Each structure stands twice: as structure tokens, then as C-alpha cells.
Amino acid sequence: MKILPGINKTQDLRNIKEELLPEICKEIRDTILNTVSKNGGHLGSSLGAVELITALHYTYNTPKDKIVFDTGHQAYAHKLLTGRYKDFSKIRTKGGISGFPKRSESEYDTFGVGHASTSLSAALGMAVARDLKKEESKVIAVVSDGALTGGMSYEALQNIGQLATSMLVVLNDNQMFISQRVGSLGKMLTRLLTKKYVQLAEERSIRFLQNFSKLGNDAAKLAKRARAILFPGTIFEEMGFRYFGPINGNDLNELLPVLNDIKDTAGPVLLHVVTKKGKGYDLAEENPTDFHGLGIFDKDTGKSKSKVPVAPTFTKVFGDTIVKLAQKDSKIVGITAAMPEGTGLDKFRDAFPHRYFDVGIAEEHGATFAAGLAAAGMKPVFVLYSSFAQRCYDQILHDVCLQNLPVVFALDRAGVVGEDGPTHHGVFDLSFLRNIPGLIIAAPADENELQHMLKTAFDLKKPVVVRYPRGAGFGVEMDKELKTFEVGKGVFEHKGKDVNILAAGNRYHPALAAAAILKKENIDCGVANMRFVKPLDTGIINAALKKTANMVTVEDNMLSCGFGSAAAEYISDNNLTCNMLRLGIKDEFVEHAKSSELYDSIGISPEKIAQNIKIWLKSKK
Numbered sequence: 001m002k003i004l005p006g007i008n009k010t011q012d013l014r015n016i017k018e019e020l021l022p023e024i025c026k027e028i029r030d031t032i033l034n035t036v037s038k039n040g041g042h043l044g045s046s047l048g049a050v051e052l053i054t055a056l057h058y059t060y061n062t063p064k065d066k067i068v069f070d071t072g073h074q075a076y077a078h079k080l081l082t083g084r085y086k087d088f089s090k091i092r093t094k095g096g097i098s099g100f101p102k103r104s105e106s107e108y109d110t111f112g113v114g115h116a117s118t119s120l121s122a123a124l125g126m127a128v129a130r131d132l133k134k135e136e137s138k139v140i141a142v143v144s145d146g147a148l149t150g151g152m153s154y155e156a157l158q159n160i161g162q163l164a165t166s167m168l169v170v171l172n173d174n175q176m177f178i179s180q181r182v183g184s185l186g187k188m189l190t191r192l193l194t195k196k197y198v199q200l201a202e203e204r205s206i207r208f209l210q211n212f213s214k215l216g217n218d219a220a221k222l223a224k225r226a227r228a229i230l231f232p233g234t235i236f237e238e239m240g241f242r243y244f245g246p247i248n249g250n251d252l253n254e255l256l257p258v259l260n261d262i263k264d265t266a267g268p269v270l271l272h273v274v275t276k277k278g279k280g281y282d283l284a285e286e287n288p289t290d291f292h293g294l295g296i297f298d299k300d301t302g303k304s305k306s307k308v309p310v311a312p313t314f315t316k317v318f319g320d321t322i323v324k325l326a327q328k329d330s331k332i333v334g335i336t337a338a339m340p341e342g343t344g345l346d347k348f349r350d351a352f353p354h355r356y357f358d359v360g361i362a363e364e365h366g367a368t369f370a371a372g373l374a375a376a377g378m379k380p381v382f383v384l385y386s387s388f389a390q391r392c393y394d395q396i397l398h399d400v401c402l403q404n405l406p407v408v409f410a411l412d413r414a415g416v417v418g419e420d421g422p423t424h425h426g427v428f429d430l431s432f433l434r435n436i437p438g439l440i441i442a443a444p445a446d447e448n449e450l451q452h453m454l455k456t457a458f459d460l461k462k463p464v465v466v467r468y469p470r471g472a473g474f475g476v477e478m479d480k481e482l483k484t485f486e487v488g489k490g491v492f493e494h495k496g497k498d499v500n501i502l503a504a505g506n507r508y509h510p511a512l513a514a515a516a517i518l519k520k521e522n523i524d525c526g527v528a529n530m531r532f533v534k535p536l537d538t539g540i541i542n543a544a545l546k547k548t549a550n551m552v553t554v555e556d557n558m559l560s561c562g563f564g565s566a567a568a569e570y571i572s573d574n575n576l577t578c579n580m581l582r583l584g585i586k587d588e589f590v591e592h593a594k595s596s597e598l599y600d601s602i603g604i605s606p607e608k609i610a611q612n613i614k615i616w617l618k619s620k621k
């Protein structure tokens with residue numbers, strides 16, 4: 001008889017005898033593996049954090065005590081222990097529970113996550129609120145080694161040290177990001193894991209303290225400083241934390257007594273736990289990058305069961321093209337914020353290791369680092385997911401565009417991304433970038449255009465954003481030779497006499513399909529491939545309006561301030577006569593579901609574009 005299905009709230013867990021916890025952890029692991037193999041999702045981090053999450057809920061009085069997860073891709077065990085066992089089979093599916101902690105989903109989800117490095121700030125806010133309200137509760141932030149590389153984490157650490165309020169930071173150190181860990185912080189953590197080193201450093205510190213004890217108060221200060229040099233774990237201590245660890249975070253026998261011991265410690269405490277990414281599933285332990293986040297797969301063999309796309313992904317085309325361009329230009333350097341595989345920059349890394357930079361989960365730094373490289377004559381491309389580019393708005397504006405520095409931003413995962421949901425949809429970039437003077441924003445229609453657009457971006461010697469979606473291309477023919485597009489010029493072949501669609505980026509091919517549907521109903525619909533959102537091809541707008549006043553814009557971005565808005569601004573500023581329908585994302589966050597389902601529900605799939613146009617044209621008569 002299974003125990004896990006009977007746990008509906010964490011008090012049920014706490015009522016269970018400690019000896020049964022390993023069995024519960026096993027059930028959690030089996031459930032995670034079975035479900036992720038069917039639904040896809042974040043496997044390795046979740047498997048690695050099973051004991052840690054179980055021990056935290058067992059020790060602390062949740063939900064009164066608050067656990068704040070960082071990034072949230074490791075929290076499946078938390079979902080299973082907090083009343084979502086039954087819903088777990090629908091995780092990441094349309095209408096099902098989210099893959100990330102989400103406040104609207106459960107009182108146990110204290111803070112919504114998806115983007116890294118927020119846990120320390122959010123947990124501090126909760127701890128301070130508790131103090132101000134004179135309440136009694138504990139606050140625990142669970143942050144992994146990767147998330148700790150993000151700048152926000154340091155901003156929070158120094159503020160926590162300053163405020164010195166009681167809270168626990170659990171550093172879940174699995175020595176991995178999605179890819180191999182990078183950065184000097186990781187090196188420091190690795191040193192801490194070398195037990196011999198730790199013991200030696202501790203002994204030396206104690207001897208040092210004893211030798212200087214006759215110096216009174218000064219000795220303590222001196223000794224503290226010396227300890228920081230001898231025992232690097234004390235970087236946290238120097239920032240105002242009491243540091244405990246490292247302990248084995250996959251061993252309940254180590255976790256439970258330590259958590260119990262430190263539970264009531266006043267002030268900021270940092271507990272360093274060491275876990276194994278993919279724990280309990282050999283294939284994931286051996287290959288944590290492939291099993292970080294994945295689609296459906298056969299759990300016996302680990303082989304993907306997702307349909308193999310016929311066309312190359314945009315990511316692959318980016319990777320291949322950047323290598324091609326860099327072979328001819330030694331000034332091209334590539335930057336990623338901890339996502340070499342996800343962005344396709346791994347190919348560039350392997351070809352040009354000295355021109356490749358993984359800056360960690362540090363998008364803000366990455367953008368200004370690129371600006372510095374450009375200021376010194378290099379040609380940087382910073383490739384990142386559109387939604388993570390939200391992190392570096394000011395760096396793009398203030399450090400790159402204001403100085404007109406030639407940085408190419410390749411924004412992968414622009415538009416809806418599917419099952420990761422609202423934290424990850426890249427549907428804001430056109431809106432938040434379009435207002436930056438001097439920035440060129442390109443939205444290639446397909447994978448063939450992407451390769452030409454990347455060449456164009458470097459040729460322009462200006463700040464350029466090239467945005468393209470997640471997943472496979474449209475299967476169009478790929479030109480062998482790269483060419484340069486004329487900036488701000490699109491393509492408008494067939495001009496419709498009943499209506500014209502102006503399409504941005506990957507909505508061009510669906511718009512063509514929509515026009516074909518409309519043709520069957522005797523509606524003559526033209527389609528323009530805009531290629532650039534800024535500068536806008538206003539010649540296309542003029543040409544379209546010469547044929548008919550009926551104009552439709554379509555984009556996989558927010559309607560507010562997006563591509564359609566740009567067209568509307570031009571029409572209004574020039575007193576043009578136009579009946580306009582703008583298709584895109586209304587003023588709400590897009591939930592998780594398959595991308596195809598989302599295109600449909602937003603109204604920008606071929607069928608829905610055609611249907612929307614038909615209804616709209618009818619309403620005009």
C-alpha cells in the first residue's frame with residue numbers, strides 16, 4: 001500500500017514515523033519519473049531535491065513556515081507533498097497544474113518562480129514582513145548553485161546580512177547548471193566539498209584564534225578575517241550568515257538532525273547541502289544535461305518519444321550560422337547566460353573555445369559584457385531566451401543602444417514556448433524593445449531567413465535584435481550562400497483586393513495558409529512578410545492601403561506596444577484611412593499548454609487567423 005497518495009497536506013507527512021520517509025522518497029521519485037516520461041518536464045533537478053524537500057516539510061511547520069524555491073524547476077516533490085498528488089499526472093498540460101510553483105495554485109507555493117535568482121530577495125521580504133507584523137514563523141529559501149550566480153542573489157545576500165533577520169538559506173549544490181557549472185563561485189563551492197580541506201582550514205582557524213586570544217576584541221576581528229582567508233566558506237559568514245555544511249542533501253540521516261539543530265537559530269543561516277542531479281535514475285545521473293528538461297521519453301531506455309521534426313530547429317540554424325560567420329570573422333565572439341545547449345551556442349563553443357563565454361545565469365552582466373567587448377572592437381553576439389532578456393532591459397538600453405554599440409542580441413524562444421508557461425513565453429520583447437532609439441529589431445519569417453538575418457545583423461554594425469521562436473522551422477529550402485537583407489524592408493508579393501495581412505516573424509507562413517483558406521471562400525487576401533519590426537517597412541503599408549483599407553496585422557507578441565501597434569502608429573501619424581484588425585496576445589498572461597494549442601487559443605494559428613478575418617470582414621459590411 002502506497003503512502004504518498006494519503007498525504008494531502010504536510011501535517012500528514014509530519015504525522016508519519018521518520019523510518020517511513022525513505023519509502024515516501026522512493027514513491028515520490030517513481031511518480032516523478034513516470035509522469036515526466038509521459039508529460040515531459042524538469043527531471044534531473046526534481047529527482048535530486050527529493051530528500052531535501054521531504055526533510056524541509058517534515059521539519060518545518062509548512063505552510064505557516066514558508067519555503068521559497070528558486071527557479072522552481074526542482075519543486076516537483078514539493079507539489080506531490082502539498083496536496084497535488086492527484087493533479088500531478090496533468091502537470092504542464094493544458095488546464096493542468098504548472099511545472100513551477102505558482103501562488104494561485106496552492107497556499108504552499110509562497111512565491112511564483114520560473115526565472116532564476118529571485119528566492120533570496122523574496123524570502124527576505126517575507127521574513128521582514130513577519131518581523132514587522134510581529135508574527136512567529138520561519139522562512140526558508142532554497143537556492144541552487146546556478147541560481148546563486150545571478151546578480152540578484154548577491155544584492156539579496158548583502159541586504160540579508162545588513163538586516164540580520166532570522167531566515168534559512170539552503171544552498172542546494174549539485175555542481176551542475178543545465179550544462180557544466182561555470183564561474184569562480186562554483187570553484188569555491190567545490191573547494192568546500194573537499195572535506196580534508198575543510199577540516200584542515202578549520203583546525204588552522206582554531207589554532208589561529210587560540211594564538212591571538214590575548215589580543216582581546218581585536219583578536220576576534222583579526223581571527224575572523226584570517227578565517228575568511230583560510231576557510232573560504234566564510235564568504236557567507238563575512239556577509240552575516242552562520243554557515244553550516246556541507247552535508248549530503250540526498251541523505252535523510254544527515255539532513256533531518258542538522259535541520260532540527262539549526263531550525264531555531266536566530267539571524268541569517270546558510271546550510272550548504274550537496275545533492276546529485278538526477279538522483280535515483282542512472283541515465284539522468286550519468287547525463288544530467290540531457291535529462292535536465294525534456295519531452296516525453298521511454299524511461300527504460302531514456303530515448304525520446306517526441307516526433308522527430310522534419311525541419312531543423314531555429315536553434316540549430318542559429319548555431320550552424322554563427323559558426324559559419326565566425327569562421328570568416330575572427331572578431332565574432334559568442335556569449336550565453338548558462339544555456340549553451342538550449343541556445344545552440346554549444347557548436348560555437350566547440351569550434352571557438354577562446355571566443356566563447358558562458359557568464360552563468362547573469363543576463364544583465366552578459367549584456368554589458370557584450371557592450372564592453374563591442375566598445376573594444378569585437379563583434380559580440382549574446383544569445384538568450386526572449387523571456388530572460390527581460391532581465392537586461394536597462395543594459396540593452398543604457399549600455400548598448402545609447403552608445404550605439406554593435407551588439408547582436410539573438411533572442412531564441414521568442415513567442416509562445418509551450419509547456420513552461422507564462423514565466424517563459426517570450427511574448428514581450430517587441431513591446432519592451434521597440435521604444436529604444438537606434439535598435440534594429442528583426443523577425444525572420446523562417447529558418448532560411450534566420451541565417452540571412454544573422455549575417456545582416458553583423459553587417460549592420462549597430463545594435464540589433466534578431467528574434468525567432470522555439471522549435472522546428474517550417475521546412476523551407478535553405479540557401480547555401482548567406483546574403484544580406486536590406487534593413488527595414490519586407491516582401492509583399494501578392495496584394496489582396498479584399499484584405500491584406502501584414503505578418504511579423506514566424507506568423508508569416510501561418511498567414512499564407514490563412515490566405516489560402518480565405519481564397520476558397522472567394523476572399524482575396526494578400527500577405528506581407530515584414531522581416532523587420534523596426535524600422536518598419538511603411539512602403540508595404542502604403543502599398544496595401546492602395547488596394548484596400550482592410551488591413552490585418554499578426555504577431556506572436558503582446559498586442560500592446562507590439563508590431564501591430566507600430567503599424568497603427570504609422571497609420572495614425574499619417575492620417576491614413578484604414579480598417580485595422582490586430583491579431584496577437586491580448587492584455588493577459590498566456591498559460592501553459594502545447595504551442596499549437598496556444599496559437600489556436602490566441603487566434604493566430606492559420607485556421608484562427610482565417611476565421612478571425614472572416615468574422616471581422618463580415619462585421620464591416
Ligand SMILES: Cc1ncc(C[n+]2csc(CCOP(=O)(O)OP(=O)(O)O)c2C)c(N)n1
Nearest residue numbers: 045114115116144145146147176177178338
Ligand atoms: C533568469 C534565468 N536565466 C536562465 C534560466 C534558465 N535556467 C533554468 S534552470 C538553469 C540552471 C540552474 O542551475 P541551478 O540553479 O544550479 O539548478 P539545477 O538545475 O542544477 O538544479 C537555467 C540556466 C532561468 N530559469 N532564469
Ligand SMILES: CC(=O)[C@@H](O)[C@H](O)COP(=O)(O)O
Nearest residue numbers: 073114293342413417420470
Ligand atoms: C527552468 C528553465 O528555465 C529551463 O530549464 C527552461 O525550461 C528550458 O526551456 P527549453 O526547454 O525551451 O530549453
Ligand SMILES: [Mg+2]
Nearest residue numbers: 144145146176
Ligand atoms: Mg545546480
